[in-house]
Amino acid sequence: MNAKRSDHLATGLIYTFVAIVVLILFGLIGYILVSGVPHLSWHFLTTPSKAFAAGGGIRDQLFNSLYLLILTLIISFPIALGAGIYLAEYAPDNWVTSVMRTAIEVLSSLPSVVVGLFGYLLFVIQFQMGFSILAGAIALTFFNLPLLTRNIETSLSAVPNLQREAGIALGLSSWKTTTGIILPAAVPGILTGVILSAGRVFGEAAALIYTAGQSAPVLNYGNWNAFDPNSFLNPLRPAETLAVHIWKVNAEGIVPDIDAVSNGTAAVLIIVILIFNISARMLGNRLYNKLTSSK
Amino acid sequence: MDEIKDRLLKPSKATHEDQRGKFISYLSIGLIAVLVISILVFITIHGLAMFTQNGMKISDFLFKTDWNPGKKLIGALPMIVTSFGVTLLSALIATPFAIAVALFMTEFAPKRGAKFLQVIIELLVGIPSVIYGLIGLAIVVPAVRTIYGGTGFGILAGAIVLFVMVLPTITSLTVDSLKAVPRHYRQASLALGATRWQTIYKVILRAATPGILTAVVFGMARAFGEALAVQMVIGNAAMLPQNLTSPSATLTSQLTMGIGNTIMGTLPNNALWSLALLLLIMSLVFNLVVKLIARKGRIK
Numbered sequence: 205m206n207a208k209r210s211d212h213l214a215t216g217l218i219y220t221f222v223a224i225v226v227l228i229l230f231g232l233i234g235y236i237l238v239s240g241v242p243h244l245s246w247h248f249l250t251t252p253s254k255a256f257a258a259g260g261g262i263r264d265q266l267f268n269s270l271y272l273l274i275l276t277l278i279i280s281f282p283i284a285l286g287a288g289i290y291l292a293e294y295a296p297d298n299w300v301t302s303v304m305r306t307a308i309e310v311l312s313s314l315p316s317v318v319v320g321l322f323g324y325l326l327f328v329i330q331f332q333m334g335f336s337i338l339a340g341a342i343a344l345t346f347f348n349l350p351l352l353t354r355n356i357e358t359s360l361s362a363v364p365n366l367q368r369e370a371g372i373a374l375g376l377s378s379w380k381t382t383t384g385i386i387l388p389a390a391v392p393g394i395l396t397g398v399i400l401s402a403g404r405v406f407g408e409a410a411a412l413i414y415t416a417g418q419s420a421p422v423l424n425y426g427n428w429n430a431f432d433p434n435s436f437l438n439p440l441r442p443a444e445t446l447a448v449h450i451w452k453v454n455a456e457g458i459v460p461d462i463d464a465v466s467n468g469t470a471a472v473l474i475i476v477i478l479i480f481n482i483s484a485r486m487l488g489n490r491l492y493n494k495l496t497s498s499k
Numbered sequence: 500m501d502e503i504k505d506r507l508l509k510p511s512k513a514t515h516e517d518q519r520g521k522f523i524s525y526l527s528i529g530l531i532a533v534l535v536i537s538i539l540v541f542i543t544i545h546g547l548a549m550f551t552q553n554g555m556k557i558s559d560f561l562f563k564t565d566w567n568p569g570k571k572l573i574g575a576l577p578m579i580v581t582s583f584g585v586t587l588l589s590a591l592i593a594t595p596f597a598i599a600v601a602l603f604m605t606e607f608a609p610k611r612g613a614k615f616l617q618v619i620i621e622l623l624v625g626i627p628s629v630i631y632g633l634i635g636l637a638i639v640v641p642a643v644r645t646i647y648g649g650t651g652f653g654i655l656a657g658a659i660v661l662f663v664m665v666l667p668t669i670t671s672l673t674v675d676s677l678k679a680v681p682r683h684y685r686q687a688s689l690a691l692g693a694t695r696w697q698t699i700y701k702v703i704l705r706a707a708t709p710g711i712l713t714a715v716v717f718g719m720a721r722a723f724g725e726a727l728a729v730q731m732v733i734g735n736a737a738m739l740p741q742n743l744t745s746p747s748a749t750l751t752s753q754l755t756m757g758i759g760n761t762i763m764g765t766l767p768n769n770a771l772w773s774l775a776l777l778l779l780i781m782s783l784v785f786n787l788v789v790k791l792i793a794r795k796g797r798i799k
Contacts, residue, residue: 207693207694207696207697208694210694210696210697211694211695211696211697213696214696214699214700215607215695215696217599218599218602218603218607219603219607221595221596221599221600222599222600222603222616224596225596225599225600225616225619225666226616226619228663229619229622229623232623232626232630232634232663233622233626235634235637235638236630236634239637282527283527283530283531284527285527286523286524286526286527286528287524287527287528287530287531289520289524289527290524290525290527290528291528293524294521294524294525303532304528304531304532306786307531307532307535307536308531308535309786310535310782310783310786311531311534311535311538313717313720313724313782313785313786314538314724314779314782315723315724315725315726315751315778315782316724316726317724317726317751317754317755317775317778318538318542318724318775318778318779318782319538321542321754321758321772321775322537322538322541322542324758325541325545326537326541329763346534346538349531349534350531353531376513377513377514377516377517378517378521379516379517379519379520379521380513380516380517382520383520400621400625403625404625406627407625407626407627407628407629407630408627408628409627409628409629409727410628410726410727410751410755413755413759414758414759447627447629448629450629450630450633451629451632451727451731454632454633454636454731455730455731455756466633467633470629470630470633473627473629473630474626474630477625477626477627478622478625480625481621481622481625
């Protein structure tokens with residue numbers, strides 16, 4: 205076979221492979237939307253789920269997912285920000301830093317079941333919290349921290365050194381330089397990272413099964429007392445999220461309308477995550493243009 | 500005068516703020532380090548409990564094939580084999596696709612095509628693993644059943660689902676390593692009259708090999724640790740897989756199914772923690788392999 209023929213052949217092959225990958229993605233999203241959207245209705249979104257009968261909704265699961273997401277971000281963002289600032293601005297080039305970096309790499313490559321089981325061991329068993337939103341949020345923080353930290357670090361490092369020098373030259377302390385000059389310049393990148401990590405947290409289930417639990421007790425949305433067991437704000441109640449709901453419905457197979465419930469829930473999950481992805485992209489671009497006045 | 504002297508000699512407000520800020524950032528990174536260490540320690544202690552407290556043998560755990568911890572049978576080999584089976588198979592299927600997509604993005608259509616595929620890859624990463632499992636259950640399992648017979652659950656179905664899940668990981672890391680190949684390599688090869696494919700095959704891919712290997716190992720690490728998507732399509736039978744379409748169980752699937760049905764401190768529970776320890780060790784091994792490849796690649 206001559207060189208030209210094999211060139212054509214290889215090119216054709218690569219185009220075919222790429223086409224297959226594109227088709228897989230569209231097939232996936234298309235399938236979820238086509239099989240799930242017909243099951244969506246106001247009723248589905250606003251009724252509590254049913255354990256044994258058909259016709260259950262996902263009201264509580266939807267709320268739990270959002271509540272868990274907010275709690276997780278409240279806990280993980282400050283820690284990730286501090287760690288990111290350390291790595292980008294303070295970290296000296298020595299073995300301590302490289303151990304820290306390795307630790308973050310290890311944490312990010314740990315299977316999410318292992319992280320979830322650690323959360324189960326420490327919070328649910330050791331601290332006797334029981335299955336609770338708070339335990340779930342902390343487990344998700346473990347899972348979220350390395351990625352968020354790395355994202356913040358790269359966003360901070362991407363700010364040109366000139367800006368740091370300018371801050372120091374004005375007589376600002378290095379902390380003031382970081383918070384007053386570098387951080388605002390890095391906001392678009394950090395924001396994009398936070399939204400993308402929100403998408404990841406929203407869809408995570410393996411780390412939650414044994415921390416936030418698999419049950420959705422009946423909630424009272426009029427009860428604003430966060431210490432009351434049936435209040436929707438109580439962080440110490442068990443909470444099943446959308447992703448866990450899909451898993452549980454399929455694993456148990458008790459509900460008669462499995463397809464309707466799990467496909468409908470999957471469609472909601474995918475739509476929310478698509479919104480996260482698209483808004484991260486748009487918001488990042490717009491903020492970048494605004495803050496750097498490039499438009 | 501003394502007042503001014505005092506003020507000049509004492510640290511200013513900004514200094515205090517600086518120290519406080521520095522302290523917070525050190526605290527955060529320290530917290531992460533403590534967290535990682537405690538994960539390692541806790542899982543190790545619980546994972547070893549079966550051997551230290553219940554007096555089971557490590558060799559039985561690693562090489563025996565009967566898994567029924569309630570009856571003191573703790574052979575984890577079926578899960579180990581299945582876990583490695585789905586991991587290797589999925590990496591094997593995903594790698595050609597990942598390399599093709601990465602080549603397309605860097606060598607064929609670096610502008611618009613790359614941007615489009617970047618979006619595709621990011622979306623694939625964003626899809627939650629339960630949804631992959633759900634689609635596996637709805638499409639892959641029935642397809643395997645009609646083509647190969649049997650129940651459809653098993654290593655093949657697991658590997659197909661994992662293939663799509665690890666594809667973005669391998670692709671994006673491969674893209675990075677292809678981009679790192681210096682431009683003059685390409686120019687030199689083309690100047691010698693090589694076709695595009697000859698340049699890719701003889702120059703670019705060779706130069707990027709360590710990077711591509713790293714990408715594949717990262718993909719395998721992800722496949723090995725994935726729990727729910729695999730659990731939904733693997734069949735969950737802790738038996739040594741007879742073929743690619745017989746129901747079996749991975750380390751992760753056995754863990755997710757079992758941990759809620761056992762009581763802390765009992766042998767069945769400790770056996771599951773040993774599976775978790777095995778997962779942890781494998782994840783560290785994957786990390787180590789990546790480091791070794793990086794070191795070897797650098798010397799060359």
